[in-house]
Amino acid sequence: MIIQSKDITKPVRESADVCIIGSGCGGGASAKILSESGKKVIVLEEGGYFTPKDFQPTEEFAYTNLYRQRAGQATDNLAVTVLQGKCVGGSSTINWTTSLRTPEFVLENWARDFKVQGLSLKDLDPYFNRIEDYLNIHAEPDENHNAQNRLILDGARKLGYRAKANGRNTKDCANLGACGLGCPIGAKLSVDITYIPDAVKAGATIFSGFRAESIEVKGGRKEVLGTVIDQATQKPKFGFTIEAPIVILSASAIFSPLLLLKSKLANSSGQVGKHLTFHLTSALLGLFDNPMYPSRGIPQSALCDEFINKNGDSGGFWMEAVPATPTLASLALPGFGATHRALMHQYQNMGATIVLVKEIDSEGSVTVNDNGRPSISYSVGPRDMQYLKQGIKTTAEVQFAAGAKEILTLHARTTSFKSVDEITRVLSRADWGTNEIALYSAHPLGTCRMGEDPRSSVVDSRCQAHDVKGLFVIDGSVTPTSLGVNPQITILAIAEKSAAWIAENFDQIVR
């Protein structure tokens, strides 16, 4: 059953075996596994509930209804825009479908440096296989790549770099290009149309428009307290209380630590909210003689992974395409006024490529501000900055190899190259400080990190808080390091594995 806040007419008090906060990859997968195991499950989702036929493929609709802060969520200094979903299905509802397994070297790092147990590639292999089957993850045939993905494949291969089609979680995709706006034909097998309906079929109740504000632990029982939010006005309607012996926080790497900090729980290590990673992203906009139609076709179907962990330091960067819808393109372009508007006139001839850095020495955090909302800070480390610069330079070379005539970076002060020869000289003069280059994240991770040492981690290898029995964090916050890949498959696999363990050990956990 899915209950929306518009149908709520009085304060809500319910109880369940398991209360899950958040309905994205972590919450959705946990809800399915636990409800199918016979547990009474309640899922709380702050955002609204939409079916594919509700989605209108416009930025206006999507940003207003499906994204956090109208796609404007950012670090406190606005240096990094942090894109997250806020709807049933979470960020899976608005992501660009790229579906990749966790790299083996990352899992090895977790085992070596954080003593994480049971998450080797061999351990996760059955989960990856099952998820890939369930979500129909497949690489697109060559003819399905749009011009921007073709750019990566052709440009990288010309320069001898490894580039390939990536997996996507779609079925009967019509190549509409609307993945980031909510797929209007239900072809994207996101959590809202896979795990959540299966969880509901098995008896789970989903409350949408329910914002969890705090968790109280009373002996073996826990209460999740919060506010029912009117989706039209975003104003509070009523309070709610959900009582359950097991609470799973799946509210993302921004909101899970926020709830723990507000609730003063699970933080004896002092690590809650720390070690935020972003999969730091910037982009290049190439101008081509021919139309590139940057918002048409499959948004992300190919990538270049030549430069990830190439030096064996687990850092590096890679390249993916990005659907440059008009607003995203306008915000990325440098400058303002007449110059900016003239660039927008070349919109359809732009080819956008993003550079994503797998961080090794950047450091971010989430704390609670005076209004009880998240305060996000982030500082780019020197080695990651070097990888970002190298990534921008290399991506420019790839774009030129694919036929770009001029390439713009996302620096506030217009920075462009008209030939390969200009790249190094121009970049050496560019400004790299806060708000001098536009930076993004669609993959915030790591603020409640996993490990076996309670002094340096928040949850154990099964995602249970070291400090509070029966309190779990199952989402992107548990990754001990940056992943270097789009995270949805990693989160789903960790969620399926942890939820299965909870189901098997329920009585022991709640005893």
Place this chain on the structure above:
Amino acid sequence: MSARVPPDVAKQLRFFSPHEYLIMQAVAERIVGAPTSGTPSASDIGVALRADVFLSTADPEIQDQFHQLLTVFNAPLFTFLFDFRFSSFINMKSEDQDSYLEDWMTSIVGFRRTGFQALKRTSLSMFYTEPRSWKEIGFDGMDTR
């Protein structure tokens, strides 16, 4: 200040004061850029009014910061302290407004660059999410087969 907010617009405002609305409108005009023949201006699209609706449902700290930003950005005291200009932003000539915005965009003071980004993002997102802005960039909406 010579400009006035039309009464029907003033009645609709949920977040901006009438004075803030005028500042936002002036900022949006310069950030979006002047229209060429047949293309809409920021005012034609109603950028300031759209921003008002958006900000009226934003988190409280964002609302507070935006009010403060508009005050600091426009106030003659600050335009003088920052740039030795003796006028509020809304009373500057267009070329001076552009130069003032450029100073904020490239300032060595971090909070001015942050402030510029807030104004740029608000102005452009309110302009380019509106379908009437699409024709001039050759965009005809997402594929809806």
